[in-house]
Amino acid sequence: MRRFLTDRARRAVAASLRGATRPAAPSPAPAAALSRPSPSAPSAMAAYMARAMSTSAAGTPPVSLDTINPKVLEFKYAVRGEIVTHAQNLEQELHKNPESLPFDEILYCNIGNPHSLGQQPVTFFREVLSLCDHPALLDKSETHALYSSDAIERAWQILEKIPGRATGAYSHSQGVKGLRDEIAAGIAARDGFHASGDNIFLTDGASPAVHMMMQLLIRSEKDGILCPLPQYPLYSASIALHGGSFVPYFLDEETGWGLEVDELKKQVDEARSKGITVRALVVINPGNPTGQVLAEENQKKIVEFCKNEGLVLLADEVYQENIYVEDKQFHSFKKIARSMGYTDDDLPLVSFQSVSKGYYGECGKRGGYMEVTGFNADVREQIYKVASVNLCSNISGQILSSLIMNPPKVSISCMELFQSGIVMAPI
Amino acid sequence: MRRFLTDRARRAVAASLRGATRPAAPSPAPAAALSRPSPSAPSAMAAYMARAMSTSAAGTPPVSLDTINPKVLEFKYAVRGEIVTHAQNLEQELHKNPESLPFDEILYCNIGNPHSLGQQPVTFFREVLSLCDHPALLDKSETHALYSSDAIERAWQILEKIPGRATGAYSHSQGVKGLRDEIAAGIAARDGFHASGDNIFLTDGASPAVHMMMQLLIRSEKDGILCPLPQYPLYSASIALHGGSFVPYFLDEETGWGLEVDELKKQVDEARSKGITVRALVVINPGNPTGQVLAEENQKKIVEFCKNEGLVLLADEVYQENIYVEDKQFHSFKKIARSMGYTDDDLPLVSFQSVSKGYYGECGKRGGYMEVTGFNADVREQIYKVASVNLCSNISGQILSSLIMNPPKVSISCMELFQSGIVMAPI
Numbered sequence: 001m002r003r004f005l006t007d008r009a010r011r012a013v014a015a016s017l018r019g020a021t022r023p024a025a026p027s028p029a030p031a032a033a034l035s036r037p038s039p040s041a042p043s044a045m046a047a048y049m050a051r052a053m054s055t056s057a058a059g060t061p062p063v064s065l066d067t068i069n070p071k072v073l074e075f076k077y078a079v080r081g082e083i084v085t086h087a088q089n090l091e092q093e094l095h096k097n098p099e100s101l102p103f104d105e106i107l108y109c110n111i112g113n114p115h116s117l118g119q120q121p122v123t124f125f126r127e128v129l130s131l132c133d134h135p136a137l138l139d140k141s142e143t144h145a146l147y148s149s150d151a152i153e154r155a156w157q158i159l160e161k162i163p164g165r166a167t168g169a170y171s172h173s174q175g176v177k178g179l180r181d182e183i184a185a186g187i188a189a190r191d192g193f194h195a196s197g198d199n200i201f202l203t204d205g206a207s208p209a210v211h212m213m214m215q216l217l218i219r220s221e222k223d224g225i226l227c228p229l230p231q232y233p234l235y236s237a238s239i240a241l242h243g244g245s246f247v248p249y250f251l252d253e254e255t256g257w258g259l260e261v262d263e264l265k266k267q268v269d270e271a272r273s274k275g276i277t278v279r280a281l282v283v284i285n286p287g288n289p290t291g292q293v294l295a296e297e298n299q300k301k302i303v304e305f306c307k308n309e310g311l312v313l314l315a316d317e318v319y320q321e322n323i324y325v326e327d328k329q330f331h332s333f334k335k336i337a338r339s340m341g342y343t344d345d346d347l348p349l350v351s352f353q354s355v356s357k358g359y360y361g362e363c364g365k366r367g368g369y370m371e372v373t374g375f376n377a378d379v380r381e382q383i384y385k386v387a388s389v390n391l392c393s394n395i396s397g398q399i400l401s402s403l404i405m406n407p408p409k410v411s412i413s414c415m416e417l418f419q420s421g422i423v424m425a426p427i
Numbered sequence: 428m429r430r431f432l433t434d435r436a437r438r439a440v441a442a443s444l445r446g447a448t449r450p451a452a453p454s455p456a457p458a459a460a461l462s463r464p465s466p467s468a469p470s471a472m473a474a475y476m477a478r479a480m481s482t483s484a485a486g487t488p489p490v491s492l493d494t495i496n497p498k499v500l501e502f503k504y505a506v507r508g509e510i511v512t513h514a515q516n517l518e519q520e521l522h523k524n525p526e527s528l529p530f531d532e533i534l535y536c537n538i539g540n541p542h543s544l545g546q547q548p549v550t551f552f553r554e555v556l557s558l559c560d561h562p563a564l565l566d567k568s569e570t571h572a573l574y575s576s577d578a579i580e581r582a583w584q585i586l587e588k589i590p591g592r593a594t595g596a597y598s599h600s601q602g603v604k605g606l607r608d609e610i611a612a613g614i615a616a617r618d619g620f621h622a623s624g625d626n627i628f629l630t631d632g633a634s635p636a637v638h639m640m641m642q643l644l645i646r647s648e649k650d651g652i653l654c655p656l657p658q659y660p661l662y663s664a665s666i667a668l669h670g671g672s673f674v675p676y677f678l679d680e681e682t683g684w685g686l687e688v689d690e691l692k693k694q695v696d697e698a699r700s701k702g703i704t705v706r707a708l709v710v711i712n713p714g715n716p717t718g719q720v721l722a723e724e725n726q727k728k729i730v731e732f733c734k735n736e737g738l739v740l741l742a743d744e745v746y747q748e749n750i751y752v753e754d755k756q757f758h759s760f761k762k763i764a765r766s767m768g769y770t771d772d773d774l775p776l777v778s779f780q781s782v783s784k785g786y787y788g789e790c791g792k793r794g795g796y797m798e799v800t801g802f803n804a805d806v807r808e809q810i811y812k813v814a815s816v817n818l819c820s821n822i823s824g825q826i827l828s829s830l831i832m833n834p835p836k837v838s839i840s841c842m843e844l845f846q847s848g849i850v851m852a853p854i
Binding site for chain 1: 490803
C-alpha cells in the first residue's frame with residue numbers, strides 16, 4: 001500500500017514537472033479576455049468553459065480566475081485544501097443535525113496541531129509570556145501568589161533585553177538582539193560550535209522564513225529547488241508561488257525513508273539536462289511526514305554534496321525535539337558542517353526552527369527563526385531587506401523562541417512542574 | 428521646501444518608472460557569470476565592477492548579488508534602510524564612547540513605533556492578553572487581586588470563541604471564526620452597514636495582508652498598481668517584490684495633500700498608453716505620511732472612479748483612529764460604497780486595519796486584518812489559499828484585533844482606567 005502511494009506520488013510529481021516548463025507568468029490578457037488552456041488539459045478546459053459562462057453572465061469583473069497571478073492559481077496547499085474543507089462542511093452538518101452522520105466528532109489531523117487535540121501548554125512558558133504581556137504585574141506583590149518565582153525572574157531577564165522593556169514596540173527586523181543572542185547561546189550549547197545572534201532571523205513561524213529564502217533564490221522557472229518526496233507541502237507551494245521549479249528527490253521507503261546522495265546526484269543531473277539551475281537542497285530532518293532521523297555519516301555526505309554542487313543547504317530542523325526511538329539522535333547540519341572543518345566561508349546553510357513543533361507544539365504563537373550562515377555580506381544585506389519589509393515578527397513568538405532554546409535548567413525550582421508539562425506534550 | 432521635496436519625489440519616481448520597463452525576471456545566467464548593467468547606469472556599473480572583482484577574488488559563491496532574484500535586489504524599503512543603519516552605527520559609537528558625538532541619545536522616528544518612545548500600553552488590552560496567554564489563571568481566586576473583573580470576563584468570552592480554548596493551536600487560516608465575527612460586529616457598528624466575519628482575514632499586521640493582495644493581482648511588470656505620492660514605502664516595495672509596476676498619482680500639497688480624481692484618471696491613461704494594465708488603486712486614508720482625511724464627497728468620486736475603470740480599491744485605513752482635528756471624520760470606503768448603493772456584487776474592495784496604529788500603537792503584537800468584499804467566490808478561494816500557506820496569524824494578534832474593534836464600553840467598571848490609557852496614547 002505504501003509502495004503504491006509512493007509510485008502514485010512519483011507520477012503526480014512527474015506530471016507537475018512537465019507542467020512546470022510552461023512560462024510561469026504569461027503576458028496578461030485584457031481583463032475581458034479568457035486565456036485558453038491547451039487542449040491537452042481536459043479538466044482545465046471544463047473549468048475554463050464554466051468560468052467563461054459565469055463571467056459572461058455576470059459582466060466582466062475586475063478580477064477573475066483568468067486575470068489573477070497564475071502562480072497563485074497553480075500552487076496547491078493540501079494540508080489546508082479540499083479534504084479539510086470537506087471535513088469543515090461535515091462538521092457544520094453534524095452541528096445542525098448530530099444524527100446525520102455515523103460519527104459525532106471530527107479530529108483534525110491534517111496538520112501537526114497538538115493543542116487543538118488537547119495537549120496542554122508548558123506552564124513555565126505560558127507564565128513568562130503572560131508576565132511579558134502585562135509587565136506592570138512584575139511590580140505587584142500579589143504576582144508571587146500566581147506565578148512561579150522562576151517565571152518572574154525569567155520575565156525580568158527578558159524585559160531587560162527589550163529596549164525600553166516595550167513588548168509593544170516593533171523590534172529590529174531580525175528580532176530583539178538580546179533574544180537572538182540567547183537563541184544563539186542555546187544553539188552553541190546544543191551543537192558544541194559557536195553561533196551568533198547576528199545570524200538569527202526571528203520569524204512568525206518557520207513558514208515565512210522558508211518563503212524568504214525562496215524569494216531570495218528563485219529568479220524564474222529555470223531555477224530549481226531540490227525537495228524530498230514525500231514532502232511537507234509548504235515547499236512545493238512556496239516554490240510554485242515564487243515561480244521556480246520543484247526538483248524532487250525520492251526518499252527510499254525500503255531503508256526507512258533513507259536519503260541517498262546517489263539519488264540527489266541523479267535528480268540534479270536530470271534537472272540540469274533540462275536547463276534548470278539547481279539553487280538549493282531542502283532536507284527535512286527529522287523527516288516530515290516520514291519521521292526518519294539522518295545518521296551523522298549520511299549528513300556528512302549531504303554537506304559534501306552541497307559543497308561540490310554549489311547548492312544552498314536549506315535544513316528544516318523543526319522536528320529536532322520529536323525523536324521517539326532510543327538509538328537515534330538529532331544532529332544539526334551546522335554542527336555536522338563545522339565538525340567537518342567547514343567554516344562560515346565554505347557553505348551557505350540555513351537552519352529553520354519553530355515553536356510549533358517539539359514537545360511544546362505552540363502553533364498559535366507563530367514563533368520561529370532561521371540561522372543564516374555562509375552567505376556574503378552583501379547577500380546577507382538583501383536577506384535583511386526582505387526580513388524588514390514586514391518590519392518584525394511578533395514579540396511573544398520571539399520570546400517563546402528564546403524560551404524553547406533556553407528552557408529551565410534542572411537546578412531551578414519550577415523544574416518538576418516543567419517536566420510534568422513535557423511528559424504530557426508529545427502526544 | 429516642501430514643494431521642492433515633492434518635485435524631487437516626482438523626478439525620482441519618473442526615473443524609477445523608466446527603470447520598470449526592464450524585464451523584471453531575466454533568464455538566469457550561469458552562477459559564474461555576471462550580468463552586465465546597461466551603460467546608462469553609471470552607479471550600477473561601479474557596483475557591478477566592485478562585485479566582479481570581489482567574486483573573482485573569493486571564487487564563485489553559490490549565491491551572490493548577481494545570482495539572487497533581481498526583484499529582491501531592486502526593491503527599496505527606506506523606513507528600515509540606510510539612514511536607520513547609520514543611526515544604529517552612531518548608537519553603537521555612543522555606547523562605546525559617550526563623549527564622541529554632540530548628542531547622547533538617538534530617538535528612532537523612522538517608523539510609527541510609539542511604545543519605543545515611551546507610550547504605555549492600554550491596561551485593559553494587556554490584561555486580557557496576559558490572561559489568554561495563561562488561561563489556567565482564570566480558575567484561581569488570586570487572579571481577582573491582579574486583574575480587573577472586566578478583563579477577566581472578556582478573557583473568558585474570548586476563550587469561549589477559541590476551539591478547545593487552545594490559544595496554542597493553529598486557527599482557521601482566516602483566523603478564529605468567533606474573533607472575526609466580533610471584528611465584523613465592530614465594523615458594522617462603526618459604519619452602519621452589515622459586515623461578515625467570513626470576509627475577515629486576520630493577519631500578522633497589515634503588511635502581510637498588503638503582500639497577499641499584491642501577490643494575487645500582479646502577474647508581471649505589465650500589471651500596475653496606482654499608489655499615492657508621498658507614500659508609505661510598503662507599497663512600492665511590495666509591488667517591486669511581486670514584479671509589478673508602481674503607477675504613482677500625486678497628492679496635491681496646495682489643497683492639504685488632496686486626492687483629485689482628475690489626477691488619477693491622467694495617471695491611469697498614461698500608464699495604459701504604455702501598455703500597463705492598471706489592476707488596483709491604493710488609497711491611504713487617513714494619509715501616511717501626509718495625514719490628510721478624505722471628505723465623504725471625495726471618497727464617493729474615488730469609488731465611482733474604481734467602478735468605472737474596473738479597479739480593485741485597496742483601502743489602507745490603519746490610521747482611522749489617528750485624527751487630531753475637530754472638523755474631520757473618518758469614513759471607511761466600504762461605508763461610502765454601501766451608502767452609494769453599491770453591494771458586494773459591484774466593487775472589489777479591501778480594507779486594511781492594524782493594531783500597530785490608532786491610540787493603541789501595539790506594533791510588536793503584529794495583529795491586523797483585511798476585510799475582503801466584492802470578489803467572486805472562486806477568487807475568494809484563491810485568497811484563502813494564499814492566506815493558508817502560512818497557516819494562520821498569531822493568536823495574540825488576533826485577540827488584540829478583536830479588542831481594538833470592540834473596546835470597553837462606557838458602562839463597564841474599567842472604563843476610567845481604559846480612558847486614562849487612551850489619553851496617554853496618541854503621542
